Amino acid sequence: MESTLSPELTEHLEAARARASAATSNEDLRAIDRDYAGKGGVVAGLLAAIPTLPPEERRDAGQGANRLKQAIAALLDERRAELEADAIAEARTGKGFDPSLSIPAPARGSLHPVTSVTRELEDIFTSMGYKVLDGPEVELDSYNFERLNIPADHPARDMHDTFWCEVTGAERDSRMDLLLRTHTSCVQVRAMEELAPPFRVVVPGRVFRQESVDASHEHTFHQMEGLVVAEGLTVGHLIGAMKTFLREVFRREIEVRLRPGYFPFVEPGFELDARCPFCPKPGAGCKVCKHTSWVELCPCGMVHPAVLAKSGIDNEKYTGFAFGLGLSRLVMLRYQIDDIRHLMGGDQRFLSQF
Numbered sequence: 001m002e003s004t005l006s007p008e009l010t011e012h013l014e015a016a017r018a019r020a021s022a023a024t025s026n027e028d029l030r031a032i033d034r035d036y037a038g039k040g041g042v043v044a045g046l047l048a049a050i051p052t053l054p055p056e057e058r059r060d061a062g063q064g065a066n067r068l069k070q071a072i073a074a075l076l077d078e079r080r081a082e083l084e085a086d087a088i089a090e091a092r093t094g095k096g097f098d099p100s101l102s103i104p105a106p107a108r109g110s111l112h113p114v115t116s117v118t119r120e121l122e123d124i125f126t127s128m129g130y131k132v133l134d135g136p137e138v139e140l141d142s143y144n145f146e147r148l149n150i151p152a153d154h155p156a157r158d159m160h161d162t163f164w165c166e167v168t169g170a171e172r173d174s175r176m177d178l179l180l181r182t183h184t185s186c187v188q189v190r191a192m193e194e195l196a197p198p199f200r201v202v203v204p205g206r207v208f209r210q211e212s213v214d215a216s217h218e219h220t221f222h223q224m225e226g227l228v229v230a231e232g233l234t235v236g237h238l239i240g241a242m243k244t245f246l247r248e249v250f251r252r253e254i255e256v257r258l259r260p261g262y263f264p265f266v267e268p269g270f271e272l273d274a275r276c277p278f279c280p281k282p283g284a285g286c287k288v289c290k291h292t293s294w295v296e297l298c299p300c301g302m303v304h305p306a307v308l309a310k311s312g313i314d315n316e317k318y319t320g321f322a323f324g325l326g327l328s329r330l331v332m333l334r335y336q337i338d339d340i341r342h343l344m345g346g347d348q349r350f351l352s353q354f
């Protein structure tokens, strides 16, 4: 790069190199950078002079000034690395160690937005008497489907494009029943097996579907399941629980509406929508709710009596309600994130905003 510089530019570069070699701190290097690449610096002066040159010389002059800028940036980087290496070597020997110098604060991580919202929801539900449960991500077909009233040939399986696990070794041909759970509803069955009614549980967790990914669909996303089983529960209790939880999340009363929804493990089943909390006035419509003034929040319903019976719960005595919150979508709503792919993408520029 340097060989293509004109004699005048080479002179500037050599002067900068001499100053960089003599530099003993980052502050010295920043001063050189300011003098050459900064506002009013050498490169800015060269660029400012271009209009005064004959037209045929302007292109070369512009390119030359940019090459000089790049060459100086490269030599400053090189010198910065040398100074850092020297400082590390000195620190190792203890020579030149000045205990009174302040050290830069180490970069600190922060909670992932999904973790923050999950913890917040766990606190809210715990304060409402719910227990937080966990379940395996690699799950049995029977928990993910069969015992939720979704037998092998049921069309509802098409709603979940499933990642099936290949088992190797001795069980290779006999085990065709392992999958990555497609929803957190499988933990409903585990809860019913383990707990005696009455009980209330929530289950946050990662779920997996073989989906085409776009701004609102991921193959790996988070849900939070809720299940309450007790005597005398009705749809009124379900709506009450949802409204209480929304009031806590958005710190004000949020109107909800139920639309019919079909899920084989609840009857009746609903889609619960919330009045968009981001509209400037309730009902006004905005970008978040795509001008409908409602946001789809979570499917829910009364636990199907057959599902209770399959897990040994007396369905004459007990009823239950369940909901399956799209946690990733709630995180997006909460922070107004317009593309779900940011959540699992691992991009530091996105994550450092939280």
Ligand code: FA5
Binding pocket: 182, 183, 184, 185, 209, 211, 216, 217, 218, 219, 221, 223, 225, 263, 266, 269, 297, 298, 299, 300, 301, 322, 323, 324, 325, 326, 327, 328, 329, 340
């Ligand atoms: C279910 O998964 C049911 N298990 C929910 C349920 C639980 C119904 C209890 C009744 C009782 P669904 O497939 O609609 O339902 O997913 C639930 C929520 O997960 C959706 O409302 C949506 O917010 C979220 N979701 C679904 N697919 C994706 C995806 N690919 N990416 C991100 N979020 C998704």
